[in-house]
Amino acid sequence: MSIQERRERERAERHQLIIRTARELAEAEGWEAVTTRRLAERIEYSQPVLYSHFANKDAIVAAVALEGFSVLAAELRAVVRKADGPVEAFTAVADAYLAFGAASPALYDAMFTLATDLPFGLPDSPAPLKQAFAALAGPIAEVAGAEDPEPFAEMVWAALHGLVTLARSGRLRPDYAQQRLALLVERMLGDEARAY
C-alpha cells in the first residue's frame, strides 16, 4: 500500500501548500487579494483542486486562522516562560499580544475578523484555539486578585483586542501606543501590583 501512502502524503503536502500560499498572499497583499483564481494560479493547480481540499473559501481562511492561533499560542508561551513572576508574565503576555497583532495583521484578521464562525470556548473547539486562549487567559487570571478570573480574563483580552484593531485602522495615535499599554497594565493589575 505504499502507493496509496505516497498519494496521501502528497495530498497532505498540497493541503499545507494551499494554506501557506493563502497566508502569504494575504500577508503580502491583504485578504481582498486572496481570490480562488489567484490562489489556484499560485499553487499551480486549477481552481477545483482547492475545493477537493476545502469546502469553500471560508474554510481556507479558517485553516489559516487556525495556524495563526498556533503561532500566537507559541509566542505567548515563550514570553511567559521567560517571565519572572505573575506580574511580569501578565505584562509580557499583553505586550506579546499587541506585538502579534501589529506584526501579523492579515493573520490576526483571519483569526478574529474573517473566521467568525470558528467554535470558540466550546468543548469541541480545535486544539490550537484552546491553547492560544489558555496561554493568554492563564497569566491574566493569575493577577485577577479577588475578582472572578474568567470574566476578568475576558475583559483584559477584549481590551487588548480593541487596542490591536483600533490601532491598525489608524484610529489611535501611534505615539501613544506605549502609554496605552502601560496604562492598561497598571489599571488592570490594580491592587495586585502593590503586593509585589
Place this chain on the structure above:
Amino acid sequence: MSIQERRERERAERHQLIIRTARELAEAEGWEAVTTRRLAERIEYSQPVLYSHFANKDAIVAAVALEGFSVLAAELRAVVRKADGPVEAFTAVADAYLAFGAASPALYDAMFTLATDLPFGLPDSPAPLKQAFAALAGPIAEVAGAEDPEPFAEMVWAALHGLVTLARSGRLRPDYAQQRLALLVERMLGDEARAY
C-alpha cells in the same frame, strides 16, 4: 430658479433615501445582503443612479457610518446629561457604548469594521465623528486622575470596542457581560472611585 431648487431638493432627498435604505437593508439582513442591485431595486431606481450620488459602494457604507456616529454621539450625550457626577457619567457612557454596539451591530460594523478609511482624529474629520469621539472621550478623561487623559481615553475606548466586537462574534460568554463591564469600570476608575 425655483425649478432648480426643487431638483436639488429632490436629489438631496434621494441621497438620504439611499443612505437610509442601505442602513435598513444592512440592519435587516447584514451588510453582505447590501448589493448595489438590491439597493437600486429598493429605492426604485437603476444601479447607475447610485453612482451619481456616491463614488462607489464604500462611499455609501461610509455615509451610513457617519449617520451611525451621529446616533452614537446623541445617545452618549443623552446619558451624560442625566448622570450625576463624573463617576456616574463614566459608567453611563461605558454602558451606553456597549448597548449601542449590541443593539445596532450593522451600524457598528459600518463605523468600525467596514469604513476603515474614514479620517479619524484629524482636523478635517467629519463633524459627527469628532462629536462622537468627544462625547465618549470627555467623560472618560474626567476620571483619568493623574494620568494623561488622551491615552487614557483611547485605552478605555479600545476596551469597550473589544468588548463589543468579541461579544458579537460569540467569543465572550454572554452571561459574563455584566461582570465584564463592572470590572472594567471598577479597574479603570481605580483610585478615582475612592474619591467619591
Place this chain on the structure above:
DNA sequence: TTCGTTGTCTAGCGCTGCTAGGATTCCTTC
C-alpha cells in the same frame, strides 16, 4: 492490453461592483 478508477482541467453559471452609450424626459427659447 484492456478496463475501471482516480485525479485534474475546461468551461460555464449566477452573482458582484461598476460604466459606456443610447434613449427619454423636461425646461427653455422662439
Place this chain on the structure above:
DNA sequence: GAAGGAATCCTAGCAGCGCTAGACAACGAA
C-alpha cells in the same frame, strides 16, 4: 404651441468573484 438643447435615467455589458458539472487523461489492477 413647436423646436432645440440639456439634464436625467436606463439598458446592456465588462471583468472578476465563488463555485461546480461534465469531459478528459493518467494510472493501477486484472
